Amino acid sequence: MLDKLITELDKGLRTLCAPAHSGRAHPDQDIAETELSAAEKRHALGLMRVNHCGEVCAQALYQGQALTARDAAAREALRQAAQEEVEHLAWTERRIRELGGRPSLLNPLWYTGSLAMGVAAGVLGDKWNLGFLQETERQVGAHLDSHLSALPEGDARSRAIVSQMRDDELQHAEMAHELGAAELPAPLKAAMKLSARLMTGSSYHL
Numbered sequence: 271m272l273d274k275l276i277t278e279l280d281k282g283l284r285t286l287c288a289p290a291h292s293g294r295a296h297p298d299q300d301i302a303e304t305e306l307s308a309a310e311k312r313h314a315l316g317l318m319r320v321n322h323c324g325e326v327c328a329q330a331l332y333q334g335q336a337l338t339a340r341d342a343a344a345r346e347a348l349r350q351a352a353q354e355e356v357e358h359l360a361w362t363e364r365r366i367r368e369l370g371g372r373p374s375l376l377n378p379l380w381y382t383g384s385l386a387m388g389v390a391a392g393v394l395g396d397k398w399n400l401g402f403l404q405e406t407e408r409q410v411g412a413h414l415d416s417h418l419s420a421l422p423e424g425d426a427r428s429r430a431i432v433s434q435m436r437d438d439e440l441q442h443a444e445m446a447h448e449l450g451a452a453e454l455p456a457p458l459k460a461a462m463k464l465s466a467r468l469m470t471g472s473s474y475h476l
Contacts, residue, residue, distance in 0.1 A: 290359035297361065297434040298427035303368070310422035315369040316474040317417050318428055321435065322362035323374045323473035324410060324466075327384040328355040331406065334388020341396040347449055348403065351442045358438070361431045368427070374473035383465075400451035405459055407443035409466060411436050 306314065332352040339345045366373060374380075391402040414436035421428050454462075 290356050290363055292357040292360040294357055296364065297430040298365070301427050301430055303427060304424045306422055306424060310425065311369055313420075314422055314425045314428050315366065315371040317421060318362050318365050318369065318431075319371060319374050320470045320473050321414070321417065321432065322359065322366055323377055323380055323469060324413070325355050325358045325362060326373075326377045327380050327469065328352070328406075328410075329359070330381040330384035331388040331391075332403075334385045334390075335392045335399050335403065336388075338389050338392025339396060339399055340392075343449055344396045344400055347400070347445055351403065351407075351445070354438050354442070358435050361435070365428055365431055375476050376469075376472055380469055380473070397450055397452040398454075400446040400449050401454050404443045404446035404451040405454045405462060407439045407446070409459075409462060410439045411443065413466065413470070414439065 329352060332348045332355065336345050336348040336352070339348060363373065387402075392399045414432050417432050418429060418436070421432065
């Protein structure tokens with residue numbers, strides 16, 4: 271039990287403090303940097319900081335869900351999704367630095383809250399656990415679609431990253447559906463959207 275606790279603590283510390291690494295090539299690696307105005311760069315930075323914070327939350331959420339998942343297939347699905355989210359962390363983290371910024375100062379707060387939500391989702395049972403994964407990824411996919419519209423027209427590097435992230439998130443949602451995810455009640459979906467708005471609004475600036 272102590273070994274498991276230490277392992278999970280190490281995961282959290284690495285998510286929050288250590289540079290993330292990607293097994294896949296960064297989606298923007300072959301795209302030339304373009305000149306952005308100061309306002310465009312600030313806006314792109316804010317959006318990419320939001321996306322990075324979202325990936326921090328995803329790591330915590332899937333970590334909590336895997337801890338309490340009963341079914342081996344559900345645990346494996348969560349671990350697979352979490353691994354791709356690590357790559358997203360690496361992509362967004364590097365892009366933030368390229369734009370001259372830093373990750374959100376609120377990442378530890380959102381990580382803790384997401385971990386608690388993940389544990390709670392798993393306790394409810396595997397079909398609800400997978401339902402939470404499915405709905406989370408659907409909402410994230412819609413959120414990333416909005417960022418593709420909001421990013422500066424000339425910021426092709428950020429667009430390539432966000433586009434690949436969106437495709438991955440929708441694949442995670444489909445995977446959860448195929449494994450038997452339950453459809454979450456409308457009030458819970460609304461609560462998740464409200465929480466996401468609070469996270470995005472704060473991490474854009476901080």
